[in-house]
Each structure stands twice: as C-alpha cells, then as structure tokens.
Amino acid sequence: MTTTTIAPAPVRPVYRLRFGGVLAGEWTKFASLRSTWVTTGVSAVLLVALGLLAAAVSAEGMDAVSVALAGSTLASLAVGVLGALLGASEYTTGMVRATFVAVPGRTPVLWAKALVAGGMSFAVMTAGALLAFVLGKPMLDDGVPALGLGDEGVLRALVGAGAYLGLVAVLGVALGMLLRSSAASIAVLAGALLILPGVFMLLPGSLPDTLSPYLPSNAGSAIMSLHTADGSLGPWAGLAVFAGYVVVALGAAAYRLKKADA
Amino acid sequence: MIEVRHVTKRYGQKTVVDDLSFTARPGQVTGFLGPNGAGKSTTMRMIVGLDTPTSGEVLVNGRRYTDHAAPLQEIGVLLDAKAVHPGRSAVNHLLALARTHGIPRQRVDEVIELAGLRPVAGKRVGNFSLGMGQRLGIAAALLGDPAVVMLDEPVNGLDPEGVLWVRNLLARLAAEGRTVVLSSHLMSETSLIADHLVVIGRGRLLADTSVESLVAKAAGGGVRVGSPAAELLGSLLAGPDVTVTAAGAEQLVVSGLTSRQIGLIAAEHGIPLFELTAQTVSLEEAFMDLTRESVEYTSHLELAR
Numbered sequence: 054m055t056t057t058t059i060a061p062a063p064v065r066p067v068y069r070l071r072f073g074g075v076l077a078g079e080w081t082k083f084a085s086l087r088s089t090w091v092t093t094g095v096s097a098v099l100l101v102a103l104g105l106l107a108a109a110v111s112a113e114g115m116d117a118v119s120v121a122l123a124g125s126t127l128a129s130l131a132v133g134v135l136g137a138l139l140g141a142s143e144y145t146t147g148m149v150r151a152t153f154v155a156v157p158g159r160t161p162v163l164w165a166k167a168l169v170a171g172g173m174s175f176a177v178m179t180a181g182a183l184l185a186f187v188l189g190k191p192m193l194d195d196g197v198p199a200l201g202l203g204d205e206g207v208l209r210a211l212v213g214a215g216a217y218l219g220l221v222a223v224l225g226v227a228l229g230m231l232l233r234s235s236a237a238s239i240a241v242l243a244g245a246l247l248i249l250p251g252v253f254m255l256l257p258g259s260l261p262d263t264l265s266p267y268l269p270s271n272a273g274s275a276i277m278s279l280h281t282a283d284g285s286l287g288p289w290a291g292l293a294v295f296a297g298y299v300v301v302a303l304g305a306a307a308y309r310l311k312k313a314d315a
Numbered sequence: 316m317i318e319v320r321h322v323t324k325r326y327g328q329k330t331v332v333d334d335l336s337f338t339a340r341p342g343q344v345t346g347f348l349g350p351n352g353a354g355k356s357t358t359m360r361m362i363v364g365l366d367t368p369t370s371g372e373v374l375v376n377g378r379r380y381t382d383h384a385a386p387l388q389e390i391g392v393l394l395d396a397k398a399v400h401p402g403r404s405a406v407n408h409l410l411a412l413a414r415t416h417g418i419p420r421q422r423v424d425e426v427i428e429l430a431g432l433r434p435v436a437g438k439r440v441g442n443f444s445l446g447m448g449q450r451l452g453i454a455a456a457l458l459g460d461p462a463v464v465m466l467d468e469p470v471n472g473l474d475p476e477g478v479l480w481v482r483n484l485l486a487r488l489a490a491e492g493r494t495v496v497l498s499s500h501l502m503s504e505t506s507l508i509a510d511h512l513v514v515i516g517r518g519r520l521l522a523d524t525s526v527e528s529l530v531a532k533a534a535g536g537g538v539r540v541g542s543p544a545a546e547l548l549g550s551l552l553a554g555p556d557v558t559v560t561a562a563g564a565e566q567l568v569v570s571g572l573t574s575r576q577i578g579l580i581a582a583e584h585g586i587p588l589f590e591l592t593a594q595t596v597s598l599e600e601a602f603m604d605l606t607r608e609s610v611e612y613t614s615h616l617e618l619a620r
Contacts (some may be wrong), residue, residue, distance in 0.1 A: 066460065068416040068418050081411040081414055082407075085404065147397045149398075150394050151408075
C-alpha cells in the first residue's frame with residue numbers, strides 16, 4: 054500500500070458562490086447563444102423600422118413621439134419572447150439541472166436572468182426608441198408639430214419605452230421559469246399583452262372603461278404617451294402598475310422554484 | 316462523504332425511494348447499483364438538492380448540499396449528459412457554470428484538456444455524440460475540483476478507450492482521497508472499478524457490501540466432487556465448518572473447503588477423483604439473484620440457461 058494523500062489536493066483554491074458570479078454566469082449564457090442575439094436584434098429592428106415607416110406615412114394631427122414608437126407593440130412581443138425563451142429553455146433543454154447544482158438556492162438564478170434580460174432589453178430598446186425618433190424626424194409630414202429631445206415629456210416617453218420593454222422581458226423570464234415551457238409562457242405573455250385588452254372591450258356597461266387602464270399593456274404603455282389621454286393612467290402610475298404585475302409574476306416563479314422539484 | 320439517512324421519496328402514490336440509508340466514504344469508489352427504475356437517479360438528484368426527500372435527510376461532507384458556500388467545490392455531478400443547451404459551445408457551457416463560483420478561465424481549460432475535448436471545445440454541444448456529451452458532463456463535474464465526484468452511468472455511449480479513461484480517472488480521484496460514486500445497472504462493469512457496492516431495488520437497500528465479500532458470497536456455491544468412493548470421501552471431508560451433500564451415487568457437493576484442500580485429502584487417502592469443480596456463480600448472476608424480486612419490467616419469456 055502506497056501512502057495516499059487524504060486531502061484531495063495539497064492546496065485547494067477557495068471558490069465562493071456569489072450573486073455577482075451568478076449574474077456573470079447568466080450573462081455568459083445570454084451572450085453565448087445565437088438565438089438571443091437574433092431575437093434582440095429583431096426587436097430593435099422592428100422598433101426602429103416601424104417607427105421610420107410610420108414617420109414616412111405620417112399625417113397632420115399626429116405627434117412625433119407616438120409615430121416614433123409605432124413599433125412598440127410588436128417590439129414588446131419580441132422582447133417578451135426573448136425573456137420567455139431565456140427562462141423556459143433552462144427546462145426544455147435540461148440545462149436547469151446543471152444550473153441548480155451550481156446554484157442550489159435557485160432564486161438567485163431567477164433574479165440574475167431577470168437583470169440580464171431586463172437590462173439588455175432596456176438598453177437596446179431605449180437606443181432603438183431614440184434612434185427611431187431622431188432618424189424619423191426629417192421624414193415627418195409637415196403637419197406634425199416639430200419636437201426635439203429637449204421638449205417636455207419627449208425624453209421621458211422614449212426612455213420610458215425602453216423601461217417598459219425591459220420590464221416586458223423580465224415578465225417573459227418570470228413566465229418562462231414559472232411555466233417551464235416555451236409555448237405556454239409565450240402564449241400567456243401574448244395573451245396578457247395583446248389579447249386581454251380586446252377581450253375586456255366585450256364586457257358589459259362601464260366595466261371596460263373602468264378596468265382597461267389597469268390592464269398590463271395599457272398601464273405599461275402610458276409612459277410612452279406624450280400627453281395622458283382621457284381614461285388612461287398617468288405615465289408613472291401606469292409604469293408602476295405594470296411593474297406590479299411583473300413583481301407578482303416573479304414572486305410566483307420564485308415560489309415554484311423554492312417549493313417544487315427541479 | 317455522502318450520508319443518506321432514512322430517505323424516502325414519494326411521487327403521489329408511488330414510492331420511488333423507500334427508507335434508504337447508506338454512506339459513501341472518501342478514498343473509495345462506491346458503486347451504486349440497481350436495475351432500471353430502482354431509484355438510483357432520484358437518489359442522486361436528492362443528494363444535490365434537485366429533488367427534496369419526502370422524509371429523511373442527505374448530507375454532503377457533513378452538511379445539506381444547499382448550505383455550502385461553494386457547492387461545486389463540495390460535489391461534482393454528472394446526472395445526464397443532456398443537461399446542456401444544445402446551442403451553446405462546450406467552453407461557454409463550462410464558463411457559464413464556472414463564473415457562478417468565480418472559478419478562473421484557466422480551470423475551464425484544464426478540465427477541457429482532461430476530458431479530451433480540446434478539438435471540439437468551440438463547437439455547439441447540439442452536434443456532440445453521446446460519448447462527447449458524457450465527456451463534457453464529466454468535465455463539468457470536475458470544474459470545482461470537488462471533494463466528492465458522483466456520476467450517473469458515466470460509461471454510457473463511451474467507446475472502449477473512453478471506458479478505460481473513465482475507469483482510470485475514477486481510480487485516480489479516489490486515490491487522491493476523494494469520495495467517488497458511480498451508478499450503473501451493470502455489475503460486471505462496476506465491479507472492475509468499485510471498492511464498495513450499494514445495491515438497491517425498488518427504492519430499497521438490497522446490499523451494502525465490499526466487492527470482495529460479494530465475490531466471496533458469489534463463489535460460495537461449493538465444490539462438486541466426483542469419485543467412485545463418494546461415501547468414504549464424504550466421511551473423511553466432514554468437519555465442523557464443512558457441509559457435504561450427496562448428489563447422486565458417485566457425486567458430492569462440498570462447501571467449506573476449497574478444491575485444493577479436497578484434492579489433497581483425497582490423494583492422502585488414495586481415493587481417485589474424476590471431477591473436482593468449484594461451483595462459481597458469476598458476479599452478474601449474484602447481482603441478478605439479489606435484484607430478481609425488484610426488477611421493474613420482467614420479461615415473461617424464460618431465458619434459455
């Protein structure tokens with residue numbers, strides 16, 4: 054019998070699981086997939102291209118900000134899908150087992166994914182909104198009142214669009230990790246953002262008018278309007294309501310992560 | 316060290332793991348054996364906290380897995396080679412895991428080298444063969460330089476050269492003082508690598524034993540002796556720890572003595588022998604005897620013997 058060392062190695066390096074590390078790991082995951090870049094690119098192109106198209110066909114009586122943000126609904130669907138895929142693909146590919154063996158606390162993964170998807174979408178979509186506004190300006194119809202970035206509410210609406218779309222990506226991540234299926238999470242997301250407002254219009258009496266400002270997409274897009282329309286929430290109140298929905302979805306996802314087997 | 320203490324796992328009405336207790340010790344390769352559906356994978360998932368036991372507890376190096384400050388440094392696991400996003404390259408997969416613990420890039424390169432993945436490190440994992448996937452899973456398991464290495468069916472899909480590589484790797488890891496656990500449904504393969512065996516069937520512990528004692532037990536089928544003077548020989552062989560059973564007019568089955576001892580006694584008394592055969596049972600047969608009752612899917616066609 055030869056002498057065997059009892060300690061695994063003479064000097065073992067000391068590693069630590071930290072939230073910063075989990076965030077770096079999630080960024081690596083995000084950046085190392087072709088599909089995330091394609092989806093992010095598509096959302097940005099949709100926002101800018103539709104904004105420019107709307108500017109080219111603009112007419113008297115429109116405002117320059119809502120023209121520039123004409124692509125925001127489609128872009129919201131694209132970033133939502135991006136978030137949902139980031140969350141659900143962990144489960145559909147089986148990667149989640151490797152992920153949770155490394156991070157057995159599980160919820161840090163959710164927060165890190167939300168930060169990466171939300172932060173990235175916010176940055177790219179804000180840039181897209183500003184680009185659509187600035188590039189579209191010379192193309193606007195003469196009847197559209199001229200506005201600059203310095204005019205009241207313009208910067209708030211454009212950066213607010215980025216914030217709303219960033220939150221939509223976070224909502225997608227939460228739904229993806231909650232429902233663990235790409236198809237289900239994308240369906241719920243599209244239903245909540247696009248179909249729900251239409252369904253509410255069918256309600257009897259004054260219910261549609263009372264409730265519809267609080268629907269996710271209606272509340273969230275209030276930040277993007279230059280002027281608060283009748284029967285709509287104010288920009289910050291609307292964004293806060295939408296953030297509330299996102300927090301609820303994140304909470305549900307965190308609860309399932311903690312309670313259920315991976 | 317892994318300590319599994321009275322662990323039970325139920326999914327609805329189905330009990331997958333039933334009051335299971337065993338310990339995997341440092342410096343040893345522990346073979347975790349059982350037929351398909353015996354509860355091996357579920358047990359391994361509970362060890363690393365992916366599933367929560369219905370009752371009982373599992374400790375890794377003295378603590379619950381989730382309580383460790385650097386889980387990847389405590390235990391490295393290969394649960395299945397498909398726990399990877401197919402669109403990501405091998406190196407990025409390992410890097411994403413390494414970053415969570417602040418494990419440097421250099422260590423990622425080391426495990427890629429160790430697993431023989433250098434030529435395909437930059438390729439998408441989706442195009443990997445099963446064998447390359449296994450190697451990537453083993454590389455991921457070794458990333459944190461862990462004190463415990465636990466691999467579920469690691470030689471699945473590996474070519475003979477790869478099987479030999481895994482065998483040598485596991486022996487080396489155990490020699491370094493690490494706890495090594497590997498699961499398998501093949502006794503023959505496992506007995507070549509393992510020092511200790513934990514055998515389960517239908518979630519219950521069937522045997523917790525060393526390979527030597529299982530081999531001894533397997534070989535305990537006695538010695539068949541053929542002699543024209545069987546009766547006389549039988550009386551000469553008889554002793555306190557020896558059982559002699561007559562098997563026909565000129566044949567005996569003797570247990571408690573080796574073939575050599577019987578041959579020498581017979582020669583001493585001038586008794587001719589025409590047969591002297593140790594009735595060995597193969598390890599595989601011993602394993603099948605052990606697990607016969609607990610095989611989940613049994614063929615009703617009797618196998619030709």
